[in-house]
Amino acid sequence: MGEAYVNRTFEGVSDFCRPVQELVTEYAWGKVWSRPGLDHKTRSMLNLAMLTALNRPQELAGHVRGALNNGVTELQIQEVLLQTLIYCGAPAALESFRVTESVLQDIRNQH
Known part of the structure; x- marks a missing residue:
């Protein structure tokens, strides 16, 4: 989703939520996304499927942009979403x- 997106996640974050946002940034964006075993394209497609399975539409929207x-x-x-139809439900x-x-x-519309 890019460095700019990650940096924006800290804008307006409360003192209460800051620790969780720091952990997500460090582990999800840092340690997991930087691992060599899968390329970013593959990781993005996996995220689309997992977020569909978990029914997390707000997170999905951001990850669609990231996938592109x-x-x-x-x-x-x-195709990823069609695959989820069978395994996650209609x-x-x-x-x-x-x-x-x-x-x-x-x-x-932005273009």
């Missing part, structure tokens, strides 16, 4: 399709 930045195509995103996949379509439309 990491070279995942719209067709690949669509309601989860439908919500992820709606969220993703909204993000894609926002991106198109």
